Amino acid sequence: MMQSAARPEGPVTADPRDALPDHLPALRAFAISLTRNVSEADDLVQDTIVKAWSNIEKFTPGTDLRAWLFTILRNAFYSIRRKRKREVADPDGIHAAGLYEKPHHDGRLAMTDFSRAFDQLSPEHREVLILIGANGYSCEEAAAMMGVAVGTVKSRTNRARARLGQLLGLAAGEDVLADEAAGTLAVMSRSGTQAA
Amino acid sequence: MPANEMTKTSAKSSLQSQIDENLRRVYEEALKEEVPERFKDLLAQLKAKEAAAKEPGK
Numbered sequence: 001m002m003q004s005a006a007r008p009e010g011p012v013t014a015d016p017r018d019a020l021p022d023h024l025p026a027l028r029a030f031a032i033s034l035t036r037n038v039s040e041a042d043d044l045v046q047d048t049i050v051k052a053w054s055n056i057e058k059f060t061p062g063t064d065l066r067a068w069l070f071t072i073l074r075n076a077f078y079s080i081r082r083k084r085k086r087e088v089a090d091p092d093g094i095h096a097a098g099l100y101e102k103p104h105h106d107g108r109l110a111m112t113d114f115s116r117a118f119d120q121l122s123p124e125h126r127e128v129l130i131l132i133g134a135n136g137y138s139c140e141e142a143a144a145m146m147g148v149a150v151g152t153v154k155s156r157t158n159r160a161r162a163r164l165g166q167l168l169g170l171a172a173g174e175d176v177l178a179d180e181a182a183g184t185l186a187v188m189s190r191s192g193t194q195a196a
Numbered sequence: 197m198p199a200n201e202m203t204k205t206s207a208k209s210s211l212q213s214q215i216d217e218n219l220r221r222v223y224e225e226a227l228k229e230e231v232p233e234r235f236k237d238l239l240a241q242l243k244a245k246e247a248a249a250k251e252p253g254k
Contacts (some may be wrong), residue, residue, distance in 0.1 A: 017243075024235050029226035042232060049235060053242045114218040133216045134223035165211050 016065055017056050020049065024065050026135075030070055033130040034077050036119050044080075048073040067137070071145045074127060081123070117167035125160035134159055 027048060031041035032083075051072050059068050120124065131142040134152070143150045144151070 020239060021236065024231045025227050026228075028229065028231055028235075029223055032226045032229075042234075045235060046238060048241070049238055053239075115222060116217075118222055129215075129219055130223055133219035161212060161215055164215055189212060 010040060015052060015056075016059055016061060019065055020052065020069075026066055027073060028070055030130060030135075031073055031077070033126055033134075034074065034123050036126075044073055044077055047076050051076065064071055064141075067141060067145055070131070075146065075147075077123070113168060117164055120167050121163060124156065125163060126151060128156045129160050129164070133161075 024045070028041060028045050031044045031048075032038060035041045035044065048069060052069055053074075059065065083104045118129075121129070127146070128142060131145065132139065137145070139150050139153045143153045146153065
């Protein structure tokens, strides 16, 4: 049972669980982004800590611990949501968008407007935007965490950005959605590079 | 008309950078929040429990 005592001391042999406190703020921020509800977020973080602690042997040392923790947290989040079932299935936030009154303004985004619009997104859209837009994970890394194809991450990110733009009542966002409806999403992303 | 088109295109990329900037702000705001003590307590409990379980029986 005893592990070899001859292993050299150092960060490599350290228990990865010792690093858990360092990741608590990020874990909680991610949970708040997903749930938009602090007490729900805290339950989720607590659940994640216990799961991470007791399943640490499944973590590959030297890989991204935060990404591993994020994966546990988002899986717990979606499994709780599935169990509840009382929520309307609304991955693209269509239903939620209908409940939202479009603000009448243009120009720069006000922070409060942005937060309100962000709240209206589906958790799937908030998730992908927080992982990629705010945390700077690549589509590949996000795909691994979310357990979906890279292409799904890319299209979901585009849709999430377009939806946000639409919720914010920005003209450009409306254009993006119009383009998507016309099935010219690929053209749109190409036109972005041609614009220069 | 062409000027209008150009405005639209630049509005798109500016929209995206504004969205990302705001996303980072929303996330950083959440990051700044004080982590409740109960999580540190929980970690300490888990650690203590495991140490007790590993203690060779005397």
